[in-house]
Amino acid sequence: MLTPKKHKKLHKKSNKKSAKKKTGHNQWEDHLSRRARSEGYPARSIYKLEEIQNKYKVLKKNDLVIDLGCSPGSWSLYASKLVGEKGRVYGIDLKTIDIKLPSNVIAIQDNILNMTNKPFLSDAKGLNVVLSDMAPATTGRKDVDALRSFELCNMAFGVANDLLVKNGNFICKIFQGNDFNAFQKNVKSKFKMCKVFKPESCRKQSKEIYIIAIGKK
Numbered sequence: 001m002l003t004p005k006k007h008k009k010l011h012k013k014s015n016k017k018s019a020k021k022k023t024g025h026n027q028w029e030d031h032l033s034r035r036a037r038s039e040g041y042p043a044r045s046i047y048k049l050e051e052i053q054n055k056y057k058v059l060k061k062n063d064l065v066i067d068l069g070c071s072p073g074s075w076s077l078y079a080s081k082l083v084g085e086k087g088r089v090y091g092i093d094l095k096t097i098d099i100k101l102p103s104n105v106i107a108i109q110d111n112i113l114n115m116t117n118k119p120f121l122s123d124a125k126g127l128n129v130v131l132s133d134m135a136p137a138t139t140g141r142k143d144v145d146a147l148r149s150f151e152l153c154n155m156a157f158g159v160a161n162d163l164l165v166k167n168g169n170f171i172c173k174i175f176q177g178n179d180f181n182a183f184q185k186n187v188k189s190k191f192k193m194c195k196v197f198k199p200e201s202c203r204k205q206s207k208e209i210y211i212i213a214i215g216k217k
């Protein structure tokens, strides 16, 4: 028999479920996750990079690419297909990648804010593309999360600035916050074109957005 407390709890749960059903968000997200798995990708994030690629053509055959925040591996896998066997993808993440990676992907576990394997970065000289899908562990406090995301973005921008070849491209996820405009202005000054793009496959409620910087000066 249900106690009044349990009954209230159950009622709350079913209300939540029907609210999600009404918005359709969960069904769309489930659909993307299922589709990613069926196409051999570990995460639905693949579709964000696919949308970016379809619109801006950031990756091409034989490119040398750095993928910052590469775990669980969807972007690296997708990029490896586009750059082909003569291209190369260098991935870095705090976490390991559990999927089997193609031979043109080299991934290491490290913290971009405090790299222990610094030579790994300088090995990737002549870089054509820097991708950063890094996201901090969220705290629920929007200002703190945005500040931590900004810190990661600055680090990624530093890598792009130091290692990209002329005309190289930089893609960077950022949580919109107080520092967003300053960051975008900074990136804009170093690239021929700089756009802000929110892929359809991003969670609608999420504050994440992508800076697309094309053609390093």
Ligand SMILES: C[S@@+](CC[C@H](N)C(=O)[O-])C[C@H]1O[C@@H](n2cnc3c(N)ncnc32)[C@H](O)[C@@H]1O
Pocket: 043, 045, 046, 068, 069, 070, 071, 072, 073, 074, 075, 076, 092, 093, 094, 095, 110, 111, 112, 113, 133, 134, 135, 136, 137, 152
């Ligand atoms: C949204 S996930 C990236 C998903 C990835 N693009 C994919 O398609 O599989 C964000 C990643 O950023 C990584 N990350 C966060 N802070 C980092 C740091 N300081 N150094 C390296 N990676 C970091 C997290 O561990 C997490 O795996």
